[in-house]
Every structure is written in C-alpha cells, then in structure tokens.
C-alpha cells in the first residue's frame with residue numbers, strides 16, 4: 001500500500017468576479033472551505049487583484065485579463081465582463097491543464113467554484129471534465145427577477161410605459177415595476193446576455209448562495225423547484241468565517257476609536273459601497289441632510305479616481321465647521337466592524353447585497369437609497385418584506401434626508417424597524433447554528449456542501 005497515509009489533496013480552485021462586492025464573499029467562502037480541510041487556490045483577474053498577503057493559506061494565480069482601463073460602472077459592466085471572460089479563458093485552461101499534469105498519482109482532480117459572471121471557468125471545467133460549482137453573490141430574489149424577464153416576454157406581458165410605475169410585476173411579489181433592474185422592455189439587448197449567463201447551469205453540479213433561509217426560504221424553494229442541481233444557502237458568509245479583510249482600498253480604522261466615544265445606537269452610518277457614485281449636488285444635499293438631522297454620523301466618502309478630486313474637497317465650506325466632532329468622514333471603513341459596533345444605530349445605504357447582509361447580521365435598521373441593479377430589489381425586500389428599513393427616494397433634497405434620518409434614529413417608526421432588525425439578527429444567529437468553539441462550522445448546509453464536494457472529487461479521482 002504505497003500510498004497509504006498520504007493525505008489526499010482536496011483542491012478547490014475559486015474564480016471570483018473582480019469587484020469588491022464579489023471578491024469579499026468569494027474569499028469568505030474560501031476561508032469556510034479551507035477550515036473544512038480543502039486547499040484553496042484563487043484564480044483571479046489582474047484587474048482588482050486581491051491582497052494576497054492577507055490570505056497566507058491560499059495560493060493565488062493571476063490570469064492575464066487584457067483589460068487596460070477601469071470600467072465606468074455600472075454601464076461598462078457587460079462589455080468589460082465579456083472581454084474579461086474571453087481573455088481569461090485560455091490562460092485558465094493552461095493553468096488547470098498544468099495542475100492536472102503535475103498532480104500525484106492519488107491526488108484528486110481539482111473542483112472549480114466560480115462566480116456566475118465568470119462563465120469562462122465553467123467552459124474550461126467542462127472541457128477538462130472537472131467538477132464545478134456555481135457561486136451566486138447576489139440574492140436569490142435577484143436571480144428570479146432576471147429569469148422572469150423571459151417569462152413575462154413569453155406571456156406577452158406589456159409593461160407600463162412609465163418607469164416609475166408602482167404597478168406590481170406579475171408573479172414577482174413584492175416587486176413593483178419600478179423595482180426592476182431594467183424597466184424598459186424595448187431595450188433588453190444587453191439584458192439577454194446577462195440572463196443567459198445567469199440561467200446557465202451547464203455542467204455544474206451544485207449552486208452555492210450567500211443568503212439565509214430566514215430571509216429567502218420561499219424564493220429559494222421556488223428556484224430549487226426549477227433547478228436540477230442542489231442549492232446551498234450558507235450565508236451570511238462573513239459571520240460564518242472570520243475571514244481576513246479583502247478590501248481593495250485601505251481601511252481607515254480611526255473611525256472605530258471615534259465610534260468608541262459615541263453613545264449606544266447614536267450614530268448613523270452612511271456608505272454606498274464600492275461602485276455607486278454621488279454627483280456634486282447629491283453630495284451637498286446629503287451633507288446638509290446629515291448635518292441638519294442633529295445626529296452623530298460616520299460617512300464614507302470614497303475617492304473616485306475618474307473624477308480626479310476627493311469628494312470631501314467638494315463639501316460645502318461651512319459644513320465641517322457646522323458639524324464639528326459630531327461627524328466623522330473616512331475614505332473607506334472597516335464596514336463589518338462598524339456595523340457590529342454598539343454605537344451604530346442606523347445605516348444609510350445603497351443596499352448592495354453584502355451591505356444588506358452585514359446590516360441584517362448586526363441588527364442595524366436601514367435607510368435604503370439604491371442606485372441601480374439588484375439594489376432596487378434588495379430595497380423592496382427590506383422595506384416591504386423584512387421590515388428592517390425604508391426607502392428614501394432618489395433625487396431628494398436635504399429636508400427629506402434630514403427627516404428620514406430623524407425618523408430612523410429617534411422616532412417611533414424607527415424603533416419598530418430597529419425591533420424587526422433585532423429579530424432578524426436573532427434569526428440569522430439561529431440559522432448559523434452556533435456550536436461551541438467553532439461556531440459556524442456546525443452549520444448543516446456547510447457540512448452537506450463539504451460532503452458533496454468531497455464525493456464529487458472522489459468520483460473524479462485520477463487513475
């Protein structure tokens with residue numbers, strides 16, 4: 001028994017989509033699976049390369065992606081991703097072929113886990129006959145919304161002309177027409193490519209979701225009924241794995257010592273993720289809305305290299321003087337720590353899926369100011385399904401922003417949302433199923449997932 005005692009390599013190759021809101025959950029997933037005994041290789045695009053030094057247990061492989069400039073988001077997302085998928089395919093195939101060639105006799109073939117937008121990874125995996133699994137970093141409701149376009153079209157549904165219509169979308173409760181990522185059905189060209197990508201299960205053997213049953217049980221069950229492969233909802237991943245930071249920008253931790261000096265639930269945290277941008281007018285209205293609310297606030301003003309100037313330079317002259325110590329402004333915050341801080345009592349957010357999960361996990365109620373895409377869907381669920389926040393319509397002035405903040409932080413309606421946020425936090429903790437010592441790893445879905453991955457890898461054992 002020459003090979004007896006030699007540890008079988010259970011190798012996973014993870015392929016993240018290169019944007020902050022997608023890199024974070026993929027590296028968290030890597031941390032979870034590493035803790036279950038898998039070796040983790042991250043095959044990433046050159047664009048927005050992850051900070052490798054923060055993850056000494058992972059192997060990082062950089063794929064030449066042929067992209068020379070930063071895409072203007074969200075408009076350039078599709079052409080950028082098409083180019084990246086095209087350019088990364090061959091280098092990825094070469095890397096995997098080499099990996100297979102070099103493996104030892106009793107090693108198992110690697111299993112590929114790829115973010116749904118990195119479809120080249122599935123093409124390569126199918127070609128090399130490697131087991132592969134899809135990872136979705138958005139909500140299940142978002143996927144079902146995209147898939148519904150085809151159904152609505154097939155049913156001959158004619159959407160209202162008005163993109164601000166509050167008419168409910170048939171079969172997509174609780175979404176209104178205005179909550180759809182694209183409302184103009186006459187211009188769905190690019191959308192069909194996204195839908196084709198999202199609906200392609202191809203050779204994949206399972207789907208992993210960064211979501212929780214306590215939030216999305218019914219939509220998950222609905223999707224599972226139309227899907228041939230098992231779905232695993234193992235979120236919120238950032239609470240399951242205590243993964244190191246995967247921030248692409250440097251986190252300014254000084255805001256944590258500032259938070260330490262504030263009262264319980266007294267601070268409104270305002271941050272709009274890594275992509276959404278605010279124009280000069282919105283910035284001014286937001287600044288005075290925060291200032292006039294008389295609440296203490298922490299505000300992330302992310303620099304936008306495309307604009308050349310720092311957003312904080314564009315703040316009104318007398319703004320900083322007016323707010324003094326009552327406001328803290330940073331370029332990038334350690335958001336998970338911020339939301340977990342006892343001083344933070346509300347989150348004014350664009351409602352990206354990670355921000356939504358991070359807020360729910362900490363029981364922080366939200367004011368939703370979505371910018372595009374899935375943020376509109378998440379907002380509708382927060383305000384009309386889960387009840388842990390409300391929507392602030394776009395293009396509103398300082399008066400409405402001030403009133404919204406006061407409502408969340410000091411008024412009765414805000415108290416009720418805080419209560420619902422606390423209940424959701426509790427349900428989240430129950431769904432994580434803490435065990436002693438190693439909380440999260442007791443989570444039954446993760447155990448099942450590890451089992452499934454291991455079995456597939458055994459089935460494809462190299463002879």
Ligand code: UDX
Nearest residue numbers: 021024273274275300332333335336352353354355375
């Ligand atoms: C993008 C899309 O815009 C979003 O709609 C989609 O759901 C995911 O991909 P992004 O806009 O960056 O994501 O938002 P979000 O999903 O909230 O992810 C942002 C991540 O950056 C979060 O994990 C958050 O904790 C982190 N973050 C944000 C920081 O670490 N510091 C900050 O100052 C702000």
